[in-house]
Amino acid sequence: MSAMFAVLMVVGGVCVAGMAVIGLVAVTTGWTPRFTGIEQRPRMWGSGVLLSAVGLTAFLFLGPFNSSSHPDRNLPLVGMAVNFVGLALQSLARRPRSLPQPPTKTTAS
Numbered sequence: 001m002s003a004m005f006a007v008l009m010v011v012g013g014v015c016v017a018g019m020a021v022i023g024l025v026a027v028t029t030g031w032t033p034r035f036t037g038i039e040q041r042p043r044m045w046g047s048g049v050l051l052s053a054v055g056l057t058a059f060l061f062l063g064p065f066n067s068s069s070h071p072d073r074n075l076p077l078v079g080m081a082v083n084f085v086g087l088a089l090q091s092l093a094r095r096p097r098s099l100p101q102p103p104t105k106t107t108a109s
Contacts, residue, residue, distance in 0.1 A: 005065075012060045016053050023049030041093040048089030055083030 025031055026046025032038045038045045058079025062072070 009065050012065065016057050016060070019049055019053040019056070023047070023053060038093060040095075040097055045090055045093035048086045048091075048093060051086030051089060052083050053086075055079045055081070055086055059083060 022033065023046045026038075026042050026049065028046075030042045032042045032045060036045065056079065059076045060079075062079060063076030066076075
């Protein structure tokens, strides 16, 4: 294993761990960092970040950073699909909530 490979593994691990921590904090407390701009659904956004972190972990460490000679080629693709589902959940969390329907007025005839 070269030094650059080890550095990339550490950087990838730190980035994914940071994502997981931010997502976990958003799910448990409802707090999000200011740069996200999430005010409506912070817990849904945190769930998406956690899902993306799990997907990226599966992709990185079962795919490009896998050191075995015969890796399973489907597992990194499943990880990337989970990452995309997490990204979709994050984008749904950014949408404004739907407005409640106004009460209908009925008149007696």
